[in-house]
Amino acid sequence: MTDMSVLDQVEQSLRIPVLEGLQAQGDLIVIPVPGPIDPPGARWVRVPPEGVELLRGGAGGNTHMLVAEPGTCRWTPHRADWQDLGVFTASAEVYLLHPEHGALGCAPGTYVVRRQREHERGGSRLVAD
Amino acid sequence: MVRHEAAAIREQWLGRALSTRPTDRPAAEAAISGLYRLIGLSPPRFHWVASPAAALETMPPGAAHSETVQRLDAWPVPTRLRALRAELCAGVDLRIERERQPVVQELHRLLWLPLGRSIDACLLPALNPRTGRWYETQSVSWIAHYDALRRVAGVSFTAAQLRVLALWARAAAACHWWWPRQHVCVVSERPVALHTEEGGARLHNPDGPALRYADGWRIHALHGTRVPDWVLTDPTPERIADEPNVEVRRSAIERLGWSAYVERAGLRLVASAPDPGNPGFELRLYDTGGSSRVLLAVNGSLERDGSRRQYGLTVPPYFGDPVAAAGWTYGLSADQYSRLLRRT
Numbered sequence: 001m002t003d004m005s006v007l008d009q010v011e012q013s014l015r016i017p018v019l020e021g022l023q024a025q026g027d028l029i030v031i032p033v034p035g036p037i038d039p040p041g042a043r044w045v046r047v048p049p050e051g052v053e054l055l056r057g058g059a060g061g062n063t064h065m066l067v068a069e070p071g072t073c074r075w076t077p078h079r080a081d082w083q084d085l086g087v088f089t090a091s092a093e094v095y096l097l098h099p100e101h102g103a104l105g106c107a108p109g110t111y112v113v114r115r116q117r118e119h120e121r122g123g124s125r126l127v128a129d
Numbered sequence: 130m131v132r133h134e135a136a137a138i139r140e141q142w143l144g145r146a147l148s149t150r151p152t153d154r155p156a157a158e159a160a161i162s163g164l165y166r167l168i169g170l171s172p173p174r175f176h177w178v179a180s181p182a183a184a185l186e187t188m189p190p191g192a193a194h195s196e197t198v199q200r201l202d203a204w205p206v207p208t209r210l211r212a213l214r215a216e217l218c219a220g221v222d223l224r225i226e227r228e229r230q231p232v233v234q235e236l237h238r239l240l241w242l243p244l245g246r247s248i249d250a251c252l253l254p255a256l257n258p259r260t261g262r263w264y265e266t267q268s269v270s271w272i273a274h275y276d277a278l279r280r281v282a283g284v285s286f287t288a289a290q291l292r293v294l295a296l297w298a299r300a301a302a303a304c305h306w307w308w309p310r311q312h313v314c315v316v317s318e319r320p321v322a323l324h325t326e327e328g329g330a331r332l333h334n335p336d337g338p339a340l341r342y343a344d345g346w347r348i349h350a351l352h353g354t355r356v357p358d359w360v361l362t363d364p365t366p367e368r369i370a371d372e373p374n375v376e377v378r379r380s381a382i383e384r385l386g387w388s389a390y391v392e393r394a395g396l397r398l399v400a401s402a403p404d405p406g407n408p409g410f411e412l413r414l415y416d417t418g419g420s421s422r423v424l425l426a427v428n429g430s431l432e433r434d435g436s437r438r439q440y441g442l443t444v445p446p447y448f449g450d451p452v453a454a455a456g457w458t459y460g461l462s463a464d465q466y467s468r469l470l471r472r473t
Contacts, residue, residue: 017471022461024406024429024472029459062327083460101430102473116458119421119443120375127442127458 018093018105026101027116027127028055028064028085035110036089042078046071047088054085054096054113066113068094083126085113131232134281135239142240142273143247143329145302152177152318157304161314163296168209173314180342181255181306184315196310199258206309207263214266217293221275225284232282240277244270250331251323254348254355255340256306263308269301318343326352335361335384351380360384366394370419387425387441391415396423402451406469410437412451414444422446424454429472 023030045052051067052075066075072092077085088094089110096104116127154177162172176189185198196204225233248268253259265271275294278284286294300307305317322341324334331353332339338347349356354376359368364381369390372378382390390396396415399422404410410427417423421443428438448454456466 019470021470022406022465022468023470024459026473029461029469031459031461081460098473100432101428104471104473114459116442117460118458119445121420125375 016095016103016105018107020107020109023104023106025064025096025098025104028096029114029116030096030104030106031112031114032106033087033110033112037087037110039076039078039080039087042076042087044074044076047073047075047094051097055115062099065097066094067097068092080112081114083114083117085115087112131235131281132239135236135277138273138277138280139240139244142244142269142276142301146244146248146269147251147323147325147329149320149323152305152316153303154316156299156302157307157316160296160299160303161307161309161316164210164213164300165206165309165314167293167296168206168213170206170311173309173312176313176315177318178315179318179344180320180346181317182257182342182346183344184306184308184317185257187315189310189313189315191313192310193312198308201308202262204263204310206311207266210309211262211266213293214271214297217290217297218271218275221278221284221286221290224286225278225282229282229284233278233284236274236277236282241270241274244268244273247325247329247331250353251325251329251340252306254332254350255320255342255346264306267301267306272297272301337361351384354380356380366390369394382441387439391423391425391441399449400451404455404472405452405467406472412455414448414451414454416446420446422448422454424451424458426455 021032047066047068049070051065054064054066056063066073066088068090069092073088073090073094075086075088078087079085087110090106090108092108094106096106117124118127158175165172174191176187178184178187188197201207245268248270253264256264272294276298279286305319307317308315320340321343322338324339325331326333332348332350332355333352334349335351339350341347349358349361351360356377360377360381361384364384369378369381372381385393394417396417399414399416401411401413404412404426407427407429413425415423415425422445423441424444425439425441428440432438442458444454444457448457450463452467453463456463459466
């Protein structure tokens with residue numbers, strides 16, 4: 001997915017709804033928050049042209065990728081909740097890509113990216129699909 | 130360019146590591162003998178076995194009594210070979226110019242880490258115990274990385290460093306795991322069958338053993354989860370109910386199919402509700418009679434064959450509302466989750 005060309009992305013963006021609200025992609029959910037937020041101690045990185053790997057599947061494959069036009073999105077792996085992966089703030093639309101789930105488009109704003117959990121005896125565990 | 134060259138080197142070394150071809154015994158013995166000489170020892174006698182299991186169960190004739198596999202990391206030869214490898218790596222690292230550091234880090238990310246993950250997932254299951262510094266020392270992950278430093282990053286090696294790296298590389302390319310005692314080295318043949326998915330990321334074979342050696346030692350695995358053979362041959366609701374391991378249980382249920390499992394296990398439907406964000410499909414909550422309930426959902430995206438996959442998630446037993454249970458999986462309330470716009 002990291003080698004996805006700009007044209008591929010443009011082609012996808014024509015079909016992907018860009019939304020402001022809550023959206024889920026498999027075992028991840030994107031939660032809009034009244035932003036911008038700047039948690040203390042958070043280390044922000046600019047999302048590079050090849051994107052940011054948010055989460056790899058079970059043992060390496062099926063990665064959830066965050067992609068944005070250069071200079072329009074920053075990401076921090078800050079976790080306010082144990083299920084969180086981090087937070088991104090975008091000034092233009094950004095996309096979450098995954099090889100087996102449809103892409104999500106997020107309108108400019110701030111979002112928390114969170115993982116899904118499952119119940120098991122004595123507690124919860126994170127889902128890896 | 131770095132990315133393409135690194136990918137080519139990664140595939141080359143992954144292919145060697147996960148190979149099921151017969152070993153090249155003369156090449157392996159020559160390389161291992163060369164490593165023994167470098168640490169000041171005479172070449173050992175070689176004792177070949179069909180599988181790592183056989184190597185771990187065999188005390189070869191001539192081995193010192195103290196050299197049991199339980200104490201592998203304290204054996205003298207692996208200790209000295211680890212030092213030899215550490216000296217090589219430290220020596221080469223010192224020769225990396227500052228401007229090459231970004232490329233070196235990129236190679237670490239593209240080669241060392243993914244190869245290490247593949248070896249851990251695909252080859253370590255044949256070992257018991259699976260951990261040990263000696264196994265990491267034999268892993269192709271660091272060998273491929275230093276190979277790439279030379280071939281891709283243009284780091285210059287001394288002639289002596291090249292000779293040492295070449296011996297490690299030849300040993301890794303010629304045989305499977307090896308256990309070097311002072312006078313005898315046990316070397317395993319490669320597996321005769323090794324099935325993986327996602328380009329060697331994890332063991333997977335729905336039709337038979339995922340890893341099998343010539344002496345019959347074998348394991349079954351689905352999507353990287355090691356499973357008993359009944360999961361492949363006869364997954365029944367009764368066996369699933371008796372299985373204590375949650376990963377194995379899940380593999381068996383997926384083998385059976387979630388909807389078939391729900392039906393055959395006679396799970397009671399507690400409630401169903403429209404799935405927010407996935408128009409036309411329902412969330413269905415079932416009582417398993419146990420300490421969890423099962424939430425059955427339909428995937429938001431089509432599979433490659435055009436079907437939609439059903440999947441189940443276990444949720445706490447106190448939920449009666451499927452939407453509240455779905456929200457819980459993401460740490461959200463029913464009200465929050467009901468505002469889901471889209472799920473793929």
